Amino acid sequence: MKIDSDFLPEKQCVVIDIGTKYTKFGFATEHSPRCIIRTFCEIDGIPIPDIYKYNNVQKLTLALSNFMHLLFYKHALVAPKDKKVIIVESLLSPTKFKEILAKVLFITYEIASLCFVPSHCASLFTLGISTALVLDVGYKEAVLIPVCEGVPVLRLWQAMPLAGEIVEEQIKTRVDIGQLTLNQSVDVIAEDIKARTCFVTLRKRAKILATGQSIEPKTTNVEYHIDGERSVSILGDVRETVYDVLFEENIDEMSLTTMILETLNNSNVDIRLKLAENIVLIGGTVMAKGFMARLKEELLEKLKSSKYSKLKITKFKFHVSPVYENYISWLGGSIFGSTNNLNILSQTRENYINENYVPDWPTTFTRKKIE
Amino acid sequence: MIMCDEYFGNFKFPQFILNKKIIRNIGAAKMASYMVQKTVTSICTCGLQKRLPDLFFCRHCLTLRCDFCVSHEIDTTFCPHCFENLSSTEAKHKKNRCGSCLECPRCFNTLSTRSYSRILEPKKLPQKMFYLLCLFCNWRSHEPNVPDQPTSSGNWPIYKNPNDGRISDLINYYKSLSLKEVFDKQKRSTKNYGRNYMHFLEKFGLNAMMARKRAGLPNFSMDGTGYCTPQITPSEATEDVPELSEDTFEQLVDLKQISTLEQRFATPEIQNENIDDLFPIRKHLRVKHSLRCRVCEHNVVKPEYNAVKFKIKHLAYYHVPEIKIIKCEPLQAGRSSSLILKLCNPAQTSTIVCFEKMDLEAINIVREPRRLEGEDLVATPKQLPEPIPITLELQGDIIIPEGEIKIAARDDTAEYDDTNEVNTDNDDPKYVYWRKGNKVALKFEVKPYDNFEINENVRVGFIMNFMYLDTMSHVINQKQPQSVSVPIKIVLDLPNHN
Structure with a gap:
């Protein structure tokens, strides 16, 4: 038994985290992705807006093939043939998408084995813990799944379309971008404004600003230039309040805050405290300045309401990850890929061709080990 | 003492000029109108509609292939700036980055190295120092405080995430944890082996153990008790979360x-928000592809090492007669108007073309790849990607020339020969408009359907069979060159703007 020697997988293992907006791509055992690129699936130059929601099987197959081609031959510079691949995906991603992706990788690109790793569980590898409340706020939606001793508790999942996209929608309605763009897309500018000028303000400021009053100190306005000819002034109020939409409750009294509290409310009493003291935030949107502070503030405030006061929680604790939040789940996949479990849990090409299906969950039951 | 480059001063380009994307977009838009005109397209064997220059011609399957239906292999890795070829292991080691070329972190153009002389001590010779400068946006390596280097090749420092050590620890921890799992499982299963210890020899690396003993190294313990996983401290959650700084609101x-x-995403591990803290990026490498037909596993395109030439290049452009529209009368619904297409034979051998009507019903019947006589398929059968069903909507009928039309071989000298007479006796003047060298202009007639709308493109389709003369010398069967008729589905998208 060669335990001391470094166990190196003889084949390079590729880790891909396909987000709605950005795709993280790299090799297992490495510490950061090789690239973070826009998820851009296109057929003949016509982009497909949202690959997870796209229904046309033919076109999606084609678009995914094109995208995988781009990833492998332009960024990874390895031929995918006989490579191991790990896909870090949300547990809530559609089965259809998963099947098409597997078909593209196994049949078109002839990869050796494929493993779908749930992003919420994988994220915990980067912290060395096994129980946490994982909230993924990406571009399209915020997905919350608690993980208990390494097992995601699916019963307690929460998902809301409260993420980067809705913030960008806010910017689009409150800043008149349409007047200043000619050849650049409005979405790109809205994203740029969001990333470079906006931040998450304090709760008390947001409360006052929502009523239409002004507040001291006033947030500075920003002059935003496009193409060097046109410019628009982004008001200070807009800069600090666009993210508030994530914390505003809708008619069902749901927001990012109540998502967490609802989950805690529904969870077992013995795990409740542990989850509240182990909150892990992942996804690009949580990188906004002041996001964590505001979330904590909102949580503590909401706790005082009669609905949640019986929770008997007094404090919330957050984990600080060793890397930037937008590639935590990728790094989890990379750490997973460095272990021996990859060989046990991934589906091989032969198995896929024989069985012709992708299991819902990485299991050891339906397939033989590779090697 | 800095002696040069005061000239540039501290002038900075405004951000909009740095946005290379804009420049790229302008270029793309211009090229798009010129290059991506899909007026004449061919349907590839896989079902995609492509222009002729985008297609390949497999000489073994005798059929069209495109980017999508060939398998790509990586031939060589090279730096797009210094054109140095790197072996695959070297590229892997360097993380697909060039060792010497660097990119500007602000505008992604290649950085150049600049020098100045510095006199350290009055008596000694001045020492040359090097720094990096972007000639496009005037970014300098002084901005993020990259120290100047004494050599021009420069061992420019590589920046890492400060938590790199922690990630290494985590990887090692999980690695050993999973190995321990395997170890435990094997320990359990060894109990069933009875008294035959021979299998231990390999399983427990007894050979290696004996070697260790001979070398005087401490022994492994057999039962795994001596093996312990490295411990890590699990991350501690905190209540003190990063707050907004006081000056966030009023800061300009x-x-x-x-x-x-x-x-930021150009260097995922650093992602600095302040533009002055961005570090130069090592140039990402590129690859040369060699393409292989998925069905017969023969090479379709193979580049030559260290050159811009190709060893094998079976582009459709060199084999299939090229179709160009030279004249088209205004199209009217329900009435036929004449259309003149020019066919140009690119091959070194003469060819014969004949046309067929396109049958939309039978369009999706995938024809088995044909083979030349006496050649075996080398490849073992395997599951291939499904062909894409062709969905085609035609807006008109096309009346095609009947009979066979011969096109002469390409002759490069013919271009300069004014007295280049071509035998036109056998041509039917009803279909052949004119003929010159390896080109022939043919008369077609297009009749758009009654329900077609004005200002809408009229799509018509037909099948062109051309005679392909196989000039390859086959190893298995050295026969006379065979000629095969190859059908190609052509779709014309005739613009109709009045």
Whole structure:
């Protein structure tokens, strides 16, 4: 038994985290992705807006093939043939998408084995813990799944379309971008404004600003230039309040805050405290300045309401990850890929061709080990 | 003492000029109108509609292939700036980055190295120092405080995430944890082996153990008790979360100083928000592809090492007669108007073309790849990607020339020969408009359907069979060159703007 020697997988293992907006791509055992690129699936130059929601099987197959081609031959510079691949995906991603992706990788690109790793569980590898409340706020939606001793508790999942996209929608309605763009897309500018000028303000400021009053100190306005000819002034109020939409409750009294509290409310009493003291935030949107502070503030405030006061929680604790939040789940996949479990849990090409299906969950039951 | 480059001063380009994307977009838009005109397209064997220059011609399957239905292999890795070829292991070691070329972190153009002389001590010779400068946006390596280097090749430092050690620890921890699992499982299963210890020899690396003993190294313990996983401290959650700093609200925002997402994601492990803290990026390498037919596993395109030439290049452009529209009368619904197409034979051998009507019903019947006589398929059968069903809507009928039309071989000298007479006796003047060298202009007639709308493109389709003369010398069967008729589905998208 060669335990001391470094166990190196003889084949390079590729880790891909396909987000709605950005795709993280790299090799297992490495510490950061090789690239973070826009998820851009296109057929003949016509982009497909949202690959997870796209229904046309033919076109999606084609678009995914094109995208995988781009990833492998332009960024990874390895031929995918006989490579191991790990896909870090949300547990809530559609089965259809998963099947098409597997078909593209196994049949078109002839990869050796494929493993779908749930992003919420994988994220915990980067912290060395096994129980946490994982909230993924990406571009399209915020997905919350608690993980208990390494097992995601699916019963307690929460998902809301409260993420980067809705913030960008806010910017689009409150800043008149349409007047200043000619050849650049409005979405790109809205994203740029969001990333470079906006931040998450304090709760008390947001409360006052929502009523239409002004507040001291006033947030500075920003002059935003496009193409060097046109410019628009982004008001200070807009800069600090666009993210508030994530914390505003809708008619069902749901927001990012109540998502967490609802989950805690529904969870077992013995795990409740542990989850509240182990909150892990992942996804690009949580990188906004002041996001964590505001979330904590909102949580503590909401706790005082009669609905949640019986929770008997007094404090919330957050984990600080060793890397930037937008590639935590990728790094989890990379750490997973460095272990021996990859060989046990991934589906091989032969198995896929024989069985012709992708299991819902990485299991050891339906397939033989590779090697 | 800095002796040069005061000239550039501290002038900075405004952000909008740095946005290379804009420049790229302008270029793309211009090229798009010129290059991506899909008026004449061919349907590839896989079902995609492509232009002729985008297609390949497999000489073994005798059929069209495109980017999508060939398998790509990586031939050589090279740096797009210094054109140095790297072996695959070297590229892997360097993480697909060039060792010597660097990119500007602000505008992604290649950085150049600049020098100045510095006199350290009055008596000694001045020492040359090097720094990096972007000639496009005037970014300098002084901005993020990259120290100047004494050599021009420069061992420019590589920047890492400060938590790199922690990630290594985590990887090692999980690695050993999973190995321990395997170890435990094997320990359990060894109990069933009875008294035959021979299998231990390999399983427990007894050979290696004996070697260790001979070398005087401490022994492994057999039962795994001596093996312990490295411990890590699990991450501690905290209540003190990063708060907004006091001056966030009133601070003046200078957009030139805040990096864009594109700039941040260029170095995922650093992702600096301040533009002055961005570090130069090592140039990403590129690859030369060699393409292989998925069905017969023969090479379709193979580049030559260290050159811009190709060893094998079976592009459709060199084999299939090229179709160009030279004249088209205005199209009217229900009435036929004449259309003149020019066919140009690119091959060194003469060819015969004949046309067929396109049958939309039978369009999706995939024809088995044909083979030349006496040649075996080398490849073992395997599951291939499904062909894409062709969905085609035609807006008109096309009346095609009947009979066979011969096109002469390409002759490069013929271009300069004015007295180049071509035998036109056998041509039916009803279909052949004119003929010159390896080109022939043919008369077609297009009749758009009654329900077609004005200002809408009229799509018509037909099948062109051309005679392909196989000039390859086959190893298995050295026969006379065979000629095969190859059908190609052509779709014309005739613009109709009045």
